[in-house]
Amino acid sequence: xxxxxxxxxxxxxxxxxxxxxxxxxxxxxxxxxxxxxxxxxxxxxxxxxxxxxxxxxxxxxxxxxxxxxxxxxxxxxxxxxxxxxxxxxxxxxxxxxxxxxxxxxxxxxxxxxxxxxxxxxxxxxxxxxxxxxxxxxxxxxxxxxxxxxxxxxxxxxxxxxxxxxxxxxxxxxxxxxxxxxxxxxxxxxxxxxxxxxxxxxxxxxxxxxxxxxxxxxxxxxxxxxxxxxxxxxxxxxxxxxxxxxxxxxxxxxxxxxxxxxxxxxxxxxxxxxxxxxxxxxxxxxxxxxxxxxxxxxxxxxxxxxxxxxxxxxxxxxxxxxxxxxxxxxxxxxxxxxxxxxxxxxxxxxxxxxxxxxxxxxxxxxxxxxxxxxxxxxxxxxxxxxxxxxxxxxxxxxxxxxxxxxxxxxxxxxxxxxxxxxxxxxxxxxxxxxxxxxxxxxxxxxxxxxxxxxxxxxxxxxxxxxxxxxxxxxxxxxxxx
Amino acid sequence: xxxxxxxxxxxxxxxxxxxxxxxxxxxxxxxxxxxxxxxxxxxxxxxxxxxxxxxxxxxxxxxxxxxxxxxxxxxxxxxxxxxxxxxxxxxxxxxxxxxxxxxxxxxxx
Numbered sequence: 001x002x003x004x005x006x007x008x009x010x011x012x013x014x015x016x017x018x019x020x021x022x023x024x025x026x027x028x029x030x031x032x033x034x035x036x037x038x039x040x041x042x043x044x045x046x047x048x049x050x051x052x053x054x055x056x057x058x059x060x061x062x063x064x065x066x067x068x069x070x071x072x073x074x075x076x077x078x079x080x081x082x083x084x085x086x087x088x089x090x091x092x093x094x095x096x097x098x099x100x101x102x103x104x105x106x107x108x109x110x111x112x113x114x115x116x117x118x119x120x121x122x123x124x125x126x127x128x129x130x131x132x133x134x135x136x137x138x139x140x141x142x143x144x145x146x147x148x149x150x151x152x153x154x155x156x157x158x159x160x161x162x163x164x165x166x167x168x169x170x171x172x173x174x175x176x177x178x179x180x181x182x183x184x185x186x187x188x189x190x191x192x193x194x195x196x197x198x199x200x201x202x203x204x205x206x207x208x209x210x211x212x213x214x215x216x217x218x219x220x221x222x223x224x225x226x227x228x229x230x231x232x233x234x235x236x237x238x239x240x241x242x243x244x245x246x247x248x249x250x251x252x253x254x255x256x257x258x259x260x261x262x263x264x265x266x267x268x269x270x271x272x273x274x275x276x277x278x279x280x281x282x283x284x285x286x287x288x289x290x291x292x293x294x295x296x297x298x299x300x301x302x303x304x305x306x307x308x309x310x311x312x313x314x315x316x317x318x319x320x321x322x323x324x325x326x327x328x329x330x331x332x333x334x335x336x337x338x339x340x341x342x343x344x345x346x347x348x349x350x351x352x353x354x355x356x357x358x359x360x361x362x363x364x365x366x367x368x369x370x371x372x373x374x375x376x377x378x379x380x381x382x383x384x385x386x387x388x389x390x391x392x393x394x395x396x397x398x399x400x401x402x403x404x405x406x407x408x409x410x411x412x413x414x415x416x417x418x419x420x421x422x423x424x425x426x427x428x429x430x431x432x433x434x435x436x437x438x439x440x441x442x443x444x445x446x447x448x449x450x451x452x453x454x455x456x457x458x459x460x461x462x463x464x465x466x467x468x469x470x471x472x473x474x475x476x477x478x479x480x
Numbered sequence: 481x482x483x484x485x486x487x488x489x490x491x492x493x494x495x496x497x498x499x500x501x502x503x504x505x506x507x508x509x510x511x512x513x514x515x516x517x518x519x520x521x522x523x524x525x526x527x528x529x530x531x532x533x534x535x536x537x538x539x540x541x542x543x544x545x546x547x548x549x550x551x552x553x554x555x556x557x558x559x560x561x562x563x564x565x566x567x568x569x570x571x572x573x574x575x576x577x578x579x580x581x582x583x584x585x586x587x588x589x
Binding site: 017022024025026027033034037044048054060064071074076082087088090095097107117130233237240241243245247250251252253255260262263266269270361368369371372375376381384386 | 530561563578
């Protein structure tokens with residue numbers, strides 16, 4: 001009875017995951033979809049705790065309850081308190097927790113299943129993938145929050161990483177067929193003393209594999225530049241899904257299988273969609289060309305000079321424009337300028353200026369990051385225009401105001417084959433009549449490359465912290 | 481040589497024993513692709529975050545380990561509790577942060 005009921009719980013869980021994820025694909029139903037997923041998850045979790053046929057000591061119940069209560073409080077607080085700009089980091093670290101959970105399951109289950117190749121495959125796979133996802137996510141977290149802000153590149157890191165990856169895979173394969181396994185699978189070794197001897201050395205190997213997978217995760221994420229972090233997080237997200245699916249395989253648990261595989265395949269698709277937005281194959285992102293080497297590109301060109309514009313001139317210019325397009329980037333998020341930009345938008349609209357936002361698919365640190373951020377300050381949905389649509393509009397635009405975006409408007413992506421971002425579709429802002437760039441300084445963008453747009457005669461720089469500069473601009477506009 | 485033969489035999493037997501589950505896996509992959517297809521860029525971040533919460537289902541595995549422990553060692557208890565704790569963080573944090581993102585979308589009329 002209990003077992004049958006538990007299977008029903010898992011069935012409910014599986015169905016809610018599919019329905020929830022489907023509903024999250026539509027803005028109208030998205031929030032409800034998330035809640036449906038959460039509901040199914042709760043049922044699956046409580047079913048697992050109560051609907052089993054084992055004798056469970058109060059100590060274990062206490063530990064489970066304690067861990068769940070503590071985890072819920074901490075997770076809830078972190079998710080509620082985080083600023084919207086810090087969200088990508090948070091998703092990354094939550095993803096890492098899931099990966100670590102999968103890895104720990106592998107560590108614990110190994111010794112109980114040493115004689116079954118069929119069980120060892122999902123155990124070892126879950127352990128390796130979970131560990132890589134965990135350490136990779138931690139590195140992604142540290143990179144996004146600025147602790148690690150330079151891509152770290154050892155010489156020949158590509159060779160080192162790939163060799164290391166192959167070594168981890170070979171080691172993992174050895175763990176499946178090697179120590180402690182007797183090959184008449186699915187049976188138990190009767191001789192306990194023999195099992196003990198084998199298991200102690202096999203356990204040592206297991207921890208070595210765990211450590212190696214952790215190191216590989218670090219090596220994997222470390223050389224990837226910050227601009228590519230969204231892709232890495234999305235990829236690691238699907239890794240954790242895969243690790244969860246292997247757990248489902250191990251236990252014959254269909255809720256884990258559905259959840260894990262859904263996220264695995266959906267995450268992979270999302271990752272590829274993001275790569276497509278940058279017009280780079282995934283291999284190029286992972287083994288790619290961003291970072292140190294790219295900075296030299298275009299160094300010997302005649303750049304021309306940079307023009308400044310002061311706040312009162314800019315206010316006048318915008319006030320008498322017919323059409324203004326705002327290009328938001330990560331700098332807007334960092335400066336927390338999403339509210340003041342909305343104020344600017346309302347003010348201009350009041351004066352009869354048409355205002356739109358141009359959203360590059362990879363603006364910010366996650367796909368859709370800018371949409372979430374602008375939604376926070378109540379910017380109307382219809383004002384957010386995606387790249388392909390807005391590019392046709394730029395020739396009729398009087399002023400483009402770029403706030404904290406850089407690489408997504410860099411013409412080098414179209415004109416300079418030696419540039420690391422060559423081939424990436426960009427917002428063609430140089431077609432507009434005036435281009436205003438708000439930046440804190442002349443530092444290069446996240447990809448670490450120079451932007452020739454700034455030297456365009458149509459382009460003027462409006463230096464300053466986005467929030468402060470835009471607040472001044474709004475104040476100036478009000479006096480007109 | 482004999483050993484290789486044994487392994488191959490076991491792998492084939494494994495596939496046969498688990499064919500239902502293997503079919504399930506393959507079909508689920510397609511369901512995942514189908515469910516995600518055609519999602520507007522606008523929703524990519526919440527979707528990624530929601531998917532992140534869903535793979536937190538791995539916590540079910542951690543609880544499974546805990547309730548099936550026989551004469552657990554101290555180490556096993558610590559690792560098990562830690563796994564449940566980390567899984568809970570993934571699940572609760574994931575769903576709550578996704579809800580927060582989507583809440584902002586809903587404020588629009």
